[in-house]
Amino acid sequence: MRRLLSGNEAIARGAFEAGVTVGAGYPGTPSTEILESLARYKPDVYCEWSPNEKVAFEVAAGASLAGARSIVTMKHVGLNVAADPLMTLSYIGVEAGFVACVADDPGMHSSQNEQDSRNYARFAKIALFEPSDSQEARDFTILALQISEEFKTPVILRTTTRVSHSRSLVEQGERSLPQQKVGLVKNPPRFVPIPVWGRPMRRKVEERLVALQKIAESSPANRIEWRDRSLGIITSSIAYQYVREVWPEASVLKLGMAYPYPDALIRKFAAGVSSLLVVEELDDFLEQHVRALGIACRGRDIVPGIMELSVDRLLESKAKLEGRAVPENHPLPFTQDLPPRPPVLCPGCPHRGIFYALGKKDVVVTGDIGCYSLGAFPPLDRMDSILCMGAGVSMAQGMEKAGESRPVVGVVGDSTFFHSGITGLLDIAYNQGHSTIIVLDNRTTAMTGHQDHPGTGRTLQGEMTKQIKIEDIGRACGLERIFTVNPYNLEQSEEVIFRETEAPQPSLIISSAPCPLRERKRVGPVRRIDEDECRGCELCLDLGCPAIEGGEEHPHINAALCAGCGLCQQVCPAGAIREGDGA
Amino acid sequence: MSGREMEMQAQSETKSIVLVGVGGQGILLASEILARAAMLEGFEVKTNEVHGMAQRGGSVVAQVRYGPVVHSPLVARGTAQVLGALEQIEALRFAEFLRPDGLAVVNAQAIVPVSVSSGAARYPADVESRLKVAFPRLAYIQAGEAAAQLGSLQATNIVVLGAVSKGLDLPEMAWQEAIVSSVKEKFRELNLRAFEKGRSMV
Numbered sequence: 001m002r003r004l005l006s007g008n009e010a011i012a013r014g015a016f017e018a019g020v021t022v023g024a025g026y027p028g029t030p031s032t033e034i035l036e037s038l039a040r041y042k043p044d045v046y047c048e049w050s051p052n053e054k055v056a057f058e059v060a061a062g063a064s065l066a067g068a069r070s071i072v073t074m075k076h077v078g079l080n081v082a083a084d085p086l087m088t089l090s091y092i093g094v095e096a097g098f099v100a101c102v103a104d105d106p107g108m109h110s111s112q113n114e115q116d117s118r119n120y121a122r123f124a125k126i127a128l129f130e131p132s133d134s135q136e137a138r139d140f141t142i143l144a145l146q147i148s149e150e151f152k153t154p155v156i157l158r159t160t161t162r163v164s165h166s167r168s169l170v171e172q173g174e175r176s177l178p179q180q181k182v183g184l185v186k187n188p189p190r191f192v193p194i195p196v197w198g199r200p201m202r203r204k205v206e207e208r209l210v211a212l213q214k215i216a217e218s219s220p221a222n223r224i225e226w227r228d229r230s231l232g233i234i235t236s237s238i239a240y241q242y243v244r245e246v247w248p249e250a251s252v253l254k255l256g257m258a259y260p261y262p263d264a265l266i267r268k269f270a271a272g273v274s275s276l277l278v279v280e281e282l283d284d285f286l287e288q289h290v291r292a293l294g295i296a297c298r299g300r301d302i303v304p305g306i307m308e309l310s311v312d313r314l315l316e317s318k319a320k321l322e323g324r325a326v327p328e329n330h331p332l333p334f335t336q337d338l339p340p341r342p343p344v345l346c347p348g349c350p351h352r353g354i355f356y357a358l359g360k361k362d363v364v365v366t367g368d369i370g371c372y373s374l375g376a377f378p379p380l381d382r383m384d385s386i387l388c389m390g391a392g393v394s395m396a397q398g399m400e401k402a403g404e405s406r407p408v409v410g411v412v413g414d415s416t417f418f419h420s421g422i423t424g425l426l427d428i429a430y431n432q433g434h435s436t437i438i439v440l441d442n443r444t445t446a447m448t449g450h451q452d453h454p455g456t457g458r459t460l461q462g463e464m465t466k467q468i469k470i471e472d473i474g475r476a477c478g479l480e481r482i483f484t485v486n487p488y489n490l491e492q493s494e495e496v497i498f499r500e501t502e503a504p505q506p507s508l509i510i511s512s513a514p515c516p517l518r519e520r521k522r523v524g525p526v527r528r529i530d531e532d533e534c535r536g537c538e539l540c541l542d543l544g545c546p547a548i549e550g551g552e553e554h555p556h557i558n559a560a561l562c563a564g565c566g567l568c569q570q571v572c573p574a575g576a577i578r579e580g581d582g583a
Numbered sequence: 584m585s586g587r588e589m590e591m592q593a594q595s596e597t598k599s600i601v602l603v604g605v606g607g608q609g610i611l612l613a614s615e616i617l618a619r620a621a622m623l624e625g626f627e628v629k630t631n632e633v634h635g636m637a638q639r640g641g642s643v644v645a646q647v648r649y650g651p652v653v654h655s656p657l658v659a660r661g662t663a664q665v666l667g668a669l670e671q672i673e674a675l676r677f678a679e680f681l682r683p684d685g686l687a688v689v690n691a692q693a694i695v696p697v698s699v700s701s702g703a704a705r706y707p708a709d710v711e712s713r714l715k716v717a718f719p720r721l722a723y724i725q726a727g728e729a730a731a732q733l734g735s736l737q738a739t740n741i742v743v744l745g746a747v748s749k750g751l752d753l754p755e756m757a758w759q760e761a762i763v764s765s766v767k768e769k770f771r772e773l774n775l776r777a778f779e780k781g782r783s784m785v
Contacts, residue, residue, distance in 0.1 A: 162656060167618060335678065340696065374639065
């Protein structure tokens with residue numbers, strides 16, 4: 001029976017069927033559900049959320065070296081964190097099948113950059129698979145694990161948001177376990193890349209690439225679909241699906257195993273069509289190579305390389321290819337001046353109180369990646385920079401050392417702190433900084449859908465475990481000024497934060513309150529605005545709470561949305577906000 | 584017919600549905616039920632939805648496509664047979680997806696974005712007249728009220744889905760089976776009634 005699965009669920013299914021017994025990863029949209037789905041196959045598969053992608057990569061690599069088929073999952077920017085082990089695992093090679101599942105985010109739906117992770121396959125000199133729907137996500141995962149094991153190489157399975165988060169029908173099979181027994185077979189020249197052994201490994205990487213290229217030439221993942229020969233299109237990933245709708249008559253070379261490039265297949269296809277077009281999302285990863293082979297083609301000159309592709313965008317490319325005028329797309333008159341609806345901090349979000357408090361004084365706030373990135377939007381407008389996971393801590397140190405005259409406050413989430421905030425904190429203590437670091441501890445990885453982490457006391461597969469305390473880590477890193485605040489208490493939060501920004505030593509402030517979205521309950525009683533008492537000053541609107549709606553004369557609290565956090569009651573100078581829904 | 588003509592024919596039979604609203608309104612469940620109903624009828628199905636940063640109280644879009652053959656999981660501009668909106672200005676925002684002869688089901692509910700509360704933007708006062716201009720085939724329904732009368736505001740999404748179903752050719756049995764297999768047992772009766780109610784509103 002066929003099942004309707006997302007690309008991510010299908011990857012997990014493929015991994016399960018291929019006998020994977022270890023999965024590790026760090027949550028990141030659009031990759032998160034791969035590991036969440038695989039984790040449901042317990043006890044057949046061990047799965048863990050690791051503190052970050054580098055650790056996860058190494059856990060999966062260790063499992064592979066010990067003889068267990070494994071996968072590691074992450075979003076595109078996570079592979080930057082795991083790039084160090086990736087580059088050298090390519091030399092060492094793997095033992096049992098090992099696949100790094102990496103999800104790119106063209107269009108930056110939920111990411112800070114739009115990198116094309118296919119480049120990592122060429123960079124690390126390893127094989128690359130790119131599914132275009134859920135069936136291929138399952139099939140290619142199995143194929144990638146087999147190739148990995150046969151050629152003793154790590155393999156990248158790269159998806160995009162639209163592959164990971166689209167659902168389509170999948171024909172699935174049974175789980176089959178590999179014959180291999182678990183147990184590291186001692187062989188230092190194979191597993192230890194000190195120069196004397198590493199140099200031979202380096203040469204083997206090139207030999208392996210040649211062997212992998214032969215595989216790519218005849219891989220079932222790569223196929224030519226001959227139709228009309230006047231136009232041939234080389235494409236991969238989700239772009240293939242758009243191509244089939246925009247050019248249903250064209251011949252297509254679909255590359256599911258896109259690296260090493262199948263040169264002979266590309267030449268054969270190019271020779272069989274009168275004109276050639278390359279359609280790929282983001283970088284000209286395929287096109288550059290086609291040109292390097294001396295084959296003329298169209299591509300980036302008419303297919304956009306920024307933001308995700310779509311049927312609509314490719315219809316414009318088609319018009320350009322055929323020399324027709326590109327139809328202009330005028331905004332419809334009835335959509336004029338529609339109020340934007342960007343994502344916002346939820347009603348009752350504990351982060352809101354801290355950002356509101358930070359707005360009271362002239363401080364510089366270095367931010368980080370998570371729900372709290374939304375604190376950068378007006379009206380809170382209290383985040384001055386974001387770079388990557390952990391940078392909220394380390395960049396505070398840099399700004400301070402540069403001589404920034406205002407106090408510098410670094411803001412980082414709990415999961416992000418465990419991910420890569422700890423080393424930054426260590427740096428501040430060691431190098432005698434005095435920034436104030438606030439950990440917004442809502443005891444979950446909220447943005448990606450509430451995953452567990454070392455501070456939650458629970459594992460991915462639901463076991464109770466040691467709950468690592470952020471204050472203990474702070475102390476171990478050498479900080480002496482460590483305080484916990486309740487972010488729903490504005491007065492206390494403000495007092496502690498601004499006292500600490502004046503302190504001559506570094507401080508760690510833990511803003512401690514669980515995410516109400518995860519708890520699935522109100523923080524406190526619903527609030528209402530007494531219209532007789534309200535002076536219409538609208539200070540409550542500065543909280544940017546979705547439950548507080550501006551009115552003609554008075555704001556109004558939407559009782560259905562209010563989470564009862566009571567911040568509005570604390571900011572109201574007229575005492576007009578009370579408990580009760582007014583019903 | 585040639586292979587090419589068959590492919591074109593099959594593609595032309597693909598149905599596209601766009602469901603829009605605000606994070607938390609149950610768009611994803613509605614799209615899941617729709618996809619299952621189409622699957623039960625033996626069609627190829629593809630859906631797409633938003634996650635992560637795009638979800639926190641922001642605009643949410645779910646797209647479902649079904650037919651003998653479906654390639655793109657994304658709906659192209661001007662090709663959807665039905666647009667279902669759980670919030671009224673979101674219907675306007677995503678109106679471009681709908682075919683000129685498509686059915687728009689719009690729940691008469693306003694959820695005020697923070698951009699309005701903070702004074703940076705205004706919620707349009709003329710939503711209903713805009714909707715009438717935007718959608719020649721408009722079902723402007725009080726889905727929330729209907730759901731509340733049936734016992735729970737939470738079923739608003741299913742009332743809208745019921746109305747959306749009138750613009751599609753899937754048999755009622757498939758919808759019912761899809762609802763039963765998608766929701767927890769204690770909510771089944773409510774959701775089946777909410778669906779029926781929605782169907783009667785178009």
